[in-house]
Amino acid sequence: MAKGAGQRDVAVISVAVRQEEALTDENEVQLLVDLVNRARDAVGLSQTEIGFTCSGSSDFLAGQAFSFVQTLDAVGAFPPISESHVEMDGAFALYEAWVKLQIGDVDTALVYGYGKPSAGSVRDVLALQLDPYYLAPLWPDAHALAALQARLLLDSGTVTPEALAEVAVRSLHNAVDNPNAVRASADATPEELLAAEPVADPLRASDLAQVADGGCVVVLAAGERARALCERPAWIRGIDHRIDGHALGTRDLTRAPSAAMAAQEVGASSDRLDIAEIHGPTTSQELILQRELGIAGETAVNPSGGALAADTLMASGLIRIAEAAARVGAGTADRALAHATSGPCLQQNLVCVLEGD
Amino acid sequence: MTDPDIPPRALAEAVITPEALAGLEPVRSVRTPIRLVYDFVPSAAAQAYLRAYAEKRILGHRSPVDGAVFVPPRGVDPRHGTAIDETVDLADTGHVGNFCVTHLPIPGRDDLEVPYVSAWIHLDGADIGFLGLVAGCATEEVRIGMRVRAVWKPDEQLGPTAENILYWEPSGEPDVPVGRAGNRAWRGRTDG
Numbered sequence: 001m002a003k004g005a006g007q008r009d010v011a012v013i014s015v016a017v018r019q020e021e022a023l024t025d026e027n028e029v030q031l032l033v034d035l036v037n038r039a040r041d042a043v044g045l046s047q048t049e050i051g052f053t054c055s056g057s058s059d060f061l062a063g064q065a066f067s068f069v070q071t072l073d074a075v076g077a078f079p080p081i082s083e084s085h086v087e088m089d090g091a092f093a094l095y096e097a098w099v100k101l102q103i104g105d106v107d108t109a110l111v112y113g114y115g116k117p118s119a120g121s122v123r124d125v126l127a128l129q130l131d132p133y134y135l136a137p138l139w140p141d142a143h144a145l146a147a148l149q150a151r152l153l154l155d156s157g158t159v160t161p162e163a164l165a166e167v168a169v170r171s172l173h174n175a176v177d178n179p180n181a182v183r184a185s186a187d188a189t190p191e192e193l194l195a196a197e198p199v200a201d202p203l204r205a206s207d208l209a210q211v212a213d214g215g216c217v218v219v220l221a222a223g224e225r226a227r228a229l230c231e232r233p234a235w236i237r238g239i240d241h242r243i244d245g246h247a248l249g250t251r252d253l254t255r256a257p258s259a260a261m262a263a264q265e266v267g268a269s270s271d272r273l274d275i276a277e278i279h280g281p282t283t284s285q286e287l288i289l290q291r292e293l294g295i296a297g298e299t300a301v302n303p304s305g306g307a308l309a310a311d312t313l314m315a316s317g318l319i320r321i322a323e324a325a326a327r328v329g330a331g332t333a334d335r336a337l338a339h340a341t342s343g344p345c346l347q348q349n350l351v352c353v354l355e356g357d
Numbered sequence: 358m359t360d361p362d363i364p365p366r367a368l369a370e371a372v373i374t375p376e377a378l379a380g381l382e383p384v385r386s387v388r389t390p391i392r393l394v395y396d397f398v399p400s401a402a403a404q405a406y407l408r409a410y411a412e413k414r415i416l417g418h419r420s421p422v423d424g425a426v427f428v429p430p431r432g433v434d435p436r437h438g439t440a441i442d443e444t445v446d447l448a449d450t451g452h453v454g455n456f457c458v459t460h461l462p463i464p465g466r467d468d469l470e471v472p473y474v475s476a477w478i479h480l481d482g483a484d485i486g487f488l489g490l491v492a493g494c495a496t497e498e499v500r501i502g503m504r505v506r507a508v509w510k511p512d513e514q515l516g517p518t519a520e521n522i523l524y525w526e527p528s529g530e531p532d533v534p535v536g537r538a539g540n541r542a543w544r545g546r547t548d549g
Contacts, residue, residue, distance in 0.1 A: 076437040078436040120393055124393060
């Protein structure tokens, strides 16, 4: 929805995030029961005071049908709650909750996304989101597809291997201060990263997101309720998501028009952005997104380290919103952009602009 | 199960192809095998539960909210979304909270003679039931409220698995009245 189009004020008032390289002794319920309680307790809400609950997760990732139903054990769904689920990143669940809050029949919402990719092979799981007749049977893994995209980008002459390495280095440096980062380094250099052999040519391990298990919980509240529960709500001034074509051959993979359109719809460039949390599962994808989202030099990109530092399929996008909201809430940023992607090679993109009072 | 080598009925009919494709063998179906491998790690609660079976013990979890005991333990009180870390040992006796007589065999369970009785077993000390097989009596004798006890495998065959309990047999004790049989944890919430 376009910025200011008669929308109700809705804010992120609480967040909880946890990411680890692998949760060896915990299942998704154990992970989430702690996160859900942390996020609710921080603003003094019990589940009976939550008007709507929405989550994002994947059965293909969990290896279990209707896995999200079990995870409701972590929320407490008795007496019965108003609940929904998307087989997408939690950021898209947040969008659904935001729409529900716009309708006006609830004032609070609980949103979460989670994934445990350590249980299987996330590169192969992602192959199954492709068209089932022509592409999925070939099992192109996610790294191979991202590499095709990166090759096009490099050959277009707009991006150099050094620019990719600089994105990776910035992520490694920023991730040092992020307790959830799995990959961080205070002294990494582009030269050192470029010396490594490519994993999926032209992409090196440092260009690919660090796979992590984890989850993210966000509490939303509308208007006066948000002000009463939280000292400095992170107001969602605009949120929009758009989708490009599914067939990879029909798209210019060096571009992500859906990201540009979503950014335009929320008026991302209408004012100074202090930070931008961008969900780029590879360095090349992050550069494509920076251009499409119109990120200017004054904006600090991925102060958390982004998905390159810790990437939890089905939660990474929501974590970008949580990281941006936390900085707005803490007063270290006044205006922030958060972005989430889903689908192969940046097919779907969600953009959200958050502001302090 | 459907035999994957037999085409669906819709495909058994003639496929009409455009003139340009005349003479070509029609594609009647496409097979795209999918295989994903997972390493499933049970939660700490599930692991403790399964290991205890090897010692003929049945573990439950007690809710810190109202003391309700759940079996199997899940590490959480699903009514409140509250973590549980108090483990309790439960008796291997209880009553039938509900049951079903099945007249169809289960594929892969040739040892199971039909009809058999699956039942919701409510252990003494637990507030919810769990699934078990009732045997050792005629199927028509099984009833809600009937007292039962576990029949375990011989000690030398015990392992970390719920299969250690072969079935639940009538204990001969007086029935639990129907009005008091079944889930107590949930009833406590709804009656209040």
